[in-house]
Amino acid sequence: MPTTSVFAPAKINLSLHVIGQRTDGYHLLDSLVAFAPVGDMVSFAPGRGLSLRVSGPEAAGVPVDRSNLVLRAAELAGGSDLAFHLHKALPAASGIGGGSSDAAAVLRGLGAALDPEALTRLGADIAMCLTPHSQRVQGIGEHCARVQLPPLPALLVNPRIEVATPAIFKALSQKTNAPMPAQLPQFNEARACIDWLATQRNDLQAPAIAQAPQIGALLDVLAALPGCHLARMSGSGATCFALFSTQSDLQSAEAKLRATHPQCWIASGVLGDQTELARPSACH
Template sequence: MADAGGPGHAPGFGPGFAPAKVNLTLHVTAQRADGLHELDSLVAFADIGDRLELAAAGRPLLSVTGPMAEGVPFDESNLVLRAAEWMGESAAFTLEKHLPAAAGIGGGSSDAAAGLRLLAERSGRPVPPGSEVLGADVPVCLHARAMRMRGIGERLAPVNLPVLPALLVNPRVAVPTGAVFAGLSSKTHPPMPEVIPEFDAVRDAVGWIARQRNDLEAPAIEIAPVIGEVLDRLAVLPGALLARMSGSGATCFALFEGVDQAKAAERAIRAARPAWWSVATRLF
């Protein structure tokens, strides 16, 4: 994380807030000999997410509550507990889960990053470098602000983006990340341009983002065709400037010029597909 500065947290929120991560772009540029994929991704964070609290305990413990708690592991497989073990700290965590799991918006990684921030705040010790061993998205989630993420998640650089009104939609289908990467027809794609420009307005930023890609979108649709339906519905919403999938799916997003447009789009999607998870938000 040498080129990213110190970890912070989502604007206006405390260190225990675990915001949704949205890959505005995701270029798969190579596959390493160890099987890991090199990425070039523009990442932003939403003002919606999970919340994590901690209390003193002799060993790491986790309880999970909230509307998305069902199915979330609370044993040592959970990244929050793995993060505490990696940092050499103990606490009893309570995770209030609002983000769908296995959804391409970094829920588990953002939860782990929130745990690391809380433990660092309590102990007075900084989060040590190397958090990518917990997962490729953990380092960027530690910062919880717009970043360019390269390599396997360890090379980060801040990006200045205007606040982007957005609608996030997940059809409540879990898409296995490994299967999506395995479905790529090529593991070598061009990166984003070397320089990300300064943007004067939302339309400028969205126009540039639209010229980039998410290389995982096509293989994810092959696995879960409903993602194509989500994208089609988002693309024709009034005021939608861009519709794209985040991460390895199945969550997709539409970008708008105004917050009111995003909220109207949320109402439209909820009326048409009430079983889907949909929420209007702002990306930072």
């Protein structure tokens, strides 16, 4: 059996509206999601039992036991006697779906189809990460509808702090906020899309900044970069993104930020459909 490798792209919440809360505690969302051409890589080959090895620049502290979503996804999919290797390039607990995207990569690689309830138990973000193209995500993450967005040049930055998602949701004072419009506009180019996104929200951004003021400081830095049209936090943080009209503007801004903020995790790319990049590939 050959080694199978599957790319796990970063998930970016371009908007994230919290519009309610269920009686079981799950929050109801209305979010516009896109994927970046940067991410982790999950590989697996025949082994004895289920095992996991982690390497890469962001491997420190990543568990290799059953608490890792890679192994939990493999178990739910009925996988056995597989040795997994996770090359970790995305910072953990950073609001860009690293663990969920890793789990989704496992499911794609094994060709497994889990029912929506099983996916939700595994993780609310996994359903959207299974098909890494631009989409509108509603409910608690189980309702995903593909949308067409123009390519969006983006700078991704994490200030090297972790914020706890449950604490951010708990700190959200208003949990019945307005959703996005029922019908989303059609966009022909990046600038029009970014201008519209600026009228939307991430409802978790304010409570995250209240708990970690470094996020607010980083957003101010990103917003001041030449050519930046929108700076916002992704998910529950702490990763933030800046959107640009052109790749040349993005490249100039990235070079400037790397020079002034070498302590940050920084990546860049064009947000959009990463379906082809995320297809499983096999090699002997």
